[in-house]
Amino acid sequence: MPSLPAALETELAELLGEGWRSDAAILAAHGGDGSRHRAAPLGVATPADRAQVGALVRACRRHRVPLVARGGGTSSTGAALAGGAVAVSFARMDRILDIRTDDRIAIVEPGVRNGALQHALAAHGLFWPPDPASADDCTVGGNLACNAGGPRTVKYGASRDNVLGLAAVTGTGDIVTVGGATTKDATGYDLTHLIVGSEGTLALIVEATLKLAPLPEARASLRALYDDAAAAAAAVARIMAQPAAPSMLEFMDAACIRLAREVGGAEIAEAGALLLIEADGDAATLPHALDALERAARGAGLRAIERAADDAAGARLWAARKALSHAQRAIAPAKLNEDVVVPVSRIPALVDGIQALAREFDLPIIAFGHAGNGNLHANILYDPADAGQDARAHAALPRLFALALSLGGTLSGEHGIGTAKRGFMRDAFDAPTLAAMRAVKAALDPDGILNPGKVLPEA
């Protein structure tokens, strides 16, 4: 177990004052993340500004002590685990620095919570599109570091698509400032979008200029039931091929529907697949958009389609999706929750392959999620206390990733890699591509002190 050099501890205490702690209580509070793995950091730095972040990185670099950025600690991949490293909490850098409605941008510090930002923006009739399920707890810095998405990505894009500029501290302790308050830019290298999704391994984000969208006046929903996943996927392709972009387009496979019905108590007919389709817009155009979406949703294999004109009726349509979370917990104490992504046309093959894995490994696996992006959550449900189930669940995992890759997809659409999927990166990328990624890592973090052991596999 590495320990913190005494000289560095003295330096950091002097630099950060009350922003430096290494007592057992703070180490325990920063020892886990949404992956449910635990690893205590060597200490917790809570810098107050970017200059402190720069000085912190330079000090750690001199001692070759790694740093791991931490937002809300909600990552499901272990990206925020800081064992053997200094955890850098952005809890004190949580201000919204500016909201410029005319430019549709917000300038924020990384520690602001996604939900708190949305609340502040709503007062201006604006929102920031990334909407992960953890919005109340996760931070904008974490969203950017992991390229977080959510259901609205299908219309509005993920975190990477909604950031215009960054200030970030690289592994040399230097502050790079790229992009800005403009929505079009052909000036120099796009380090902004490179740093986004690099999970704190290339630089620590200390400020972000976010691209905002107008908050829609209203939303309306459709729920369509299909004979099978192939019929639903064909509808997804039709929906995405017409100009009225849905604001959400969620899929549930037969296993999800059965679980939601039989365990979750959802009032829904049996079906081979389900689509939840949401449109947003203003009062004048929304009915037309919903018409267009309904026309596209109709086709071979459709069993039933229901329409909700307002939020309350919409909530009833979405009840089956909500029932799913409870139902999963009722039948299995744990799940391996993966977020593979495939081309939309390969959704049926993905769903079939997942059910074949469920049979082979004798465990329930359900598939649901963001169909418009081909980004399905495959949850392998199991009891970790049952050694057989535990072994089978973990044996099914590499096969799931192999399946997604064989269909022209990839490992993660919105959760990221962290430590959880790091071992599969060699399957997702060939050796020259991984070598290029490693070279970029070495360029921005020459001593490898930023979140080592994450994202890229060992050379």
Add this chain to the structure above:
Amino acid sequence: MPSLPAALETELAELLGEGWRSDAAILAAHGGDGSRHRAAPLGVATPADRAQVGALVRACRRHRVPLVARGGGTSSTGAALAGGAVAVSFARMDRILDIRTDDRIAIVEPGVRNGALQHALAAHGLFWPPDPASADDCTVGGNLACNAGGPRTVKYGASRDNVLGLAAVTGTGDIVTVGGATTKDATGYDLTHLIVGSEGTLALIVEATLKLAPLPEARASLRALYDDAAAAAAAVARIMAQPAAPSMLEFMDAACIRLAREVGGAEIAEAGALLLIEADGDAATLPHALDALERAARGAGLRAIERAADDAAGARLWAARKALSHAQRAIAPAKLNEDVVVPVSRIPALVDGIQALAREFDLPIIAFGHAGNGNLHANILYDPADAGQDARAHAALPRLFALALSLGGTLSGEHGIGTAKRGFMRDAFDAPTLAAMRAVKAALDPDGILNPGKVLPEA
């Protein structure tokens, strides 16, 4: 003047067969670009496939001879000038490899012309959003290399926003393969968007997976005249703050309107500023979208607003913009055509500043372009045969860039840097940021053989 090592010439002739030429005719044909500067390459390689590109780069690397990728040769910044280097033409790698309508993607070789691709896609009811004025001549590879945009960027994004994956040959001759046929990706470093806009200095694109959009059924336009640029910019902010995104939102300043009226013969009233606003969509929603845009366009300082319900009427509204090109040529034989970008709220300050420069340097400068993105074309009109005008035009240029930067904007929204704006990169980025860009360059092109002397200033 460097010359080609005989051993390399032999190697390349053997490798490429008829794809290698160094006669005077081919050197002359590849000696210029849209910048109107000229510099003959050492030879012209026209590889037939990615393996040849890899071998070509490795051979040149062994001899430390630089390579400059070339698409349609339409760059206005000198990015494709290959003096002292081997020009790499993608004229033989111009196939559309696949159009997958269900996944809304096209897989193309870099040499396909933008216009040819659009033609092929239209048959499937799809289009690729980047729409530079040079669409018939420029290539997709060139569009990606320079992050080309166009008027539709305001709704659909520029080249970087419409590419999902790349295969590209780095400066080591290795082929990296990143991204793919999925619209959501949180797997590893985003080299795709880093390579886009790097103007062939990081890697040569040999294949691209493009994100397509559904071709709208119909378009309709508005033309609004305002008292001044401030009133027009306020309307731009209102338009962009409501959910009905315009498919184009073009601005003309008072100098443009005067030129279009008095020299171009456009039938248009005098005004301080003009907006051309286009919506696209289906027949049912388009009138509503146009209503919403008209409501947003109305406000203090509006003089008149006209509406065109179909393409023919639309063409009449856009006639003033078209008249501008002819009118410019009529009053001045040359122009310095820049494409600075500022936050939307700073458009009035940019326009005022440009007119102050026009007075100070005693030359006509007109400002027009993509207002929704704050991306204005500032054309300095002058006669290069007049030594005084020539000197004043080139003296005004750094002041224009300084103005855009002082307003929180940047050097280029869609043309890129090339050699033309390379000298101003130190004004746009601080030293640590340029150092980080140089480190990334060295990571992917360790011997500096890819398009040297472009984009980044000397260290």
